[in-house]
Structures are given as C-alpha cells and as structure tokens.
Amino acid sequence: MRSASRLFRIFARLPPGQAPGFGGRSPDHMDITTIKSALDNETLTGTTITVAGWVRTFRNDRFIALNDGSTIRNPQCVIDQEKVGPETRARFTTSAAVKCTGELVASQGSGQRVEMKVTAVEVLGDSDATAYPIQPKKHSLEFLREQAHLRFRTNTYSAVFRMRHQVSFGIHEYFDLNGYNYFHAPIITASDAEGAGEMFRVSVLDAKTPPLDDQGAVDFKEDFFGRESRLTVSGQLQAELAALALGKVYTFGPTFRAENSNTTRHLAEFWMIEPECAFMDLHGDMDLAEGLCKHLIARVLKNSMDDLVFLDARLKEEEATKPKEQRAEMGLIDRLKFVLENPFERITYTDAINILLRSKPFQKGQFQFPVEWGIDLQSEHERFLVEKHFKKPVIVTGYPAKIKAFYMRTNGPGDFGYSEKARPSLRWTCSSLA
C-alpha cells in the first residue's frame, strides 16, 4: 500500500486537467491494468499486461472469465494446462481473486475481440465453492438483498453502482457548468423545514430515564446541543439564505424522513438535490430541471452503455413474464433516448384537470380517486398524464394555493388561488430510469 502523502505527490506532479491514468494503469497498483482499458485501449493489444479480478466462471478447464469491476465485461484469460497444474486449476472457483499476467492477443474464439494468453497466474484469495451463494446465473433482487456483502459482485448491482457514480458526478458537473455553488446544508438540525416530513431525533439522552423539566416533559436542555435536534428533512431553508448572497447554490446530500411508508419510492435515507437561485423565474426553474435530467441521461448513455445494455436485457426478460397489456412500451435505453430527445410537456394545473375530465379512464369510472378542480393530483392521475396522454415527462404548474405548501410563491394579488411553484411531475419517468 502506498501512503496517502506519496499518492498526493504523484497527483500533484501531473499537469492540470490530466487524469492520472498511466495508460490504463491505476496509480495505486502501477503494475495492474484495468480490464476496461485492456479491452478498450487497442494500443495494448500485443503487449504483456497484468490484470487482477474475481473469477466469474471457469470454462472447459481452460478459460477464466475475469471481472475486476471496471466494466461489466468479463474477458477470458486462457490458461496453458501444461504450465498450470490441476491443483491450481481447481482453485479457479467462482469469485476467487486471481492475478493473471500474459499477452493480450486477438481472440481465437468468437465472442470477443481480444483475450489474454496467460503466462503467469496467481490465486490471491480462494473462494469456497460449497459456501459461496452467488451462482453464474440470474438471481432475484430479493435474494441478493439478503446477500448484502456479496451483491456488488453481481452484474446487476455492479452495473447500478457504476451508473450511480456517473449520475452523482453528473449532478455536480451540471450545476458547476451552470455557475452554481455546491452548498452543504447541516445534516443535524433543529429546523423541521416547516413540517416537510416526519423526523428522526438525534439525542444522547438516556432513552429509558431521560432528564425531565418542571412540567415532567423531557428536558432537551440536558441534551448534546442543549435543545431538541433531528436529522434534516430538507436543506432548503439554509440553501435559500446562501442563495441570497451567492446567487446560485445547490445542495446534494443525505436527507432523512421517518415516514411510516413502505414503497420503493419512499426511503428513510435518500440523497436530495435542492437548487436555489436568486433572480430566477418559473421558466428558468423548469429549464434548469429539464436540463439536469437531460444532462444526466446524456452522460449515462455516453459512459455507461455496457451497463445499460445489460440492464435493458434484464428488464426485457422481466417484462416478458408479465401479461401483454402490462408490459412497458419502450425498453430502458429507448426510453432514456426518448426523454433526452423530446422537450418536456409544460401544462398548468387547470389544463391537467381538463385533460383528466375528458379522459377515457375518468369517463369510464376507472380512476379510484375523484377528479375536480381543487383536488390534489393522485398517483394514478399523474401516471395517466405521463404514461398514457403525453407519453413523456410533464411539468404541471399553477396549482391552487390551498393544496400547495405555504412557502411556494403565489402569482400575486388578484390572481388568487394559484401557486407559481413548479411541481415537477416528472418523477414517474425519472424514478423508472433507476
């Protein structure tokens, strides 16, 4: 292991803007080439390199399919059976850690451009085949969730986490390109953000016998901060203050909600983006939101195509098990491209209600919840607008003030009852991207 200070000196010597790639070699293991660069960097073909990764399968007593996490692709390392004895070959079990050195040559078999002709192989870590639960086959997400320590070794999880990196990085990239300052709102706070959600309490008081005040209530003056403190549900209030001096800021950090809720869209811990901008109108707000979605999609399509192709196929398999009328019309990649290439629909709340009132599901009485001006849109209404009517992301504005939060801006005196705050109804599309 190189020390942190040594690494820093290596980075420090590089010209600005140049990534320390070392020709595909990582800076902390100078002798090891990532599989991604071995496959993509054609100048490496014909050279001798070393790769290190975990065995996915060992075929025909001869071919190690190796994965190192840099890509979803598993190149095959071809063993010379006269040099690698049966005792060693028996250790190439699924998930064993292996280091291979050899020449990267044009593949003799079909299915890949290059393969490694191994001259030296070392098993760095054995994997007990009788105890290892992940097989080279599709597993259910429920099962993988229970194998929390091993799930990243699967194509599905590793693909998702590589893409999460691309999305997280892209969020910072987008706001930076647009002149926003990354703002860190407090995570432990006394602010309840005007009741945005149920909060987790942060306390060092003894839960069984807390100190009490004169009225018999818990005395939070005795607590760590001298007052009742909780985990943040929103950094909005602090970000607004910063925006009034810095102009443009955004938050992107952990947020906590103690809702008694059990759906895939509700997490107790999630990362939230909150841009705050001085001197911006509603149209700028909508442009910013649409631009962010498209920036992230474009970035993922550019940098994560291997992973998307895999997830696209996985989704198609799952869709095929559903009845025809329940299947999604578009695959994952097609949907991403569709969102990227088409402008988002922008309508007012009143338009949305009118569309719903004229819709087939409403007239046939298929909506579970009533539709009339003044009610809040239910999930089924938003889904109809996005999935059936417009078939693209929709932004609904101009909600009746009565059903929106008080901090949202109204259109002004005389134009009663409307909120000007954009309500990005794109969440259905966005959430299904994940």
Place this chain on the structure above:
RNA sequence: UCCCUGGUAGCUCAGCUGGUUAGAGCACAUGACUGUUAAUCAUGGGGUCGCUGGUUCAAGUCCAGCCCGGGGAGCCA
C-alpha cells in the same frame, strides 16, 4: 395503516379436483474434456413443503390464526 399476491432443495421454480416413495434446471461433490462463451457430458448427495392448530381414512394441496417477502395505495419527496 389498507388492498393484492406469494412462502416447496443453496438459488429459480413445477407439483392438476386432497391419494403410493415430493420433482426439474442451476449450484455443489466425483470423473471426463486443449477453443469454451451463464461451456458440455456422466454419476452422486441434498427437503421439518414458513409456523401453529383444525377438517379428513388420507393434507405440499382444503379451512383459521400468526410470521416473513414482493407489488400497489395512502402518507410523502
């Protein structure tokens, strides 16, 4: 919290209207294999059918309660 749905081998699942010793693929073990692509072939081991109670000559199968998972709704973002 409500609605729907499921729980059978390590994993994914089949098991009809209740009826002999509960099956398949994968995984695992042993053997074979110098061009395989989730390799293949042969042989083998592996089960408290979620739990408890009930109906019945007989329950994986029917009934009730409970536990756990998944999907949806509400809540919320």
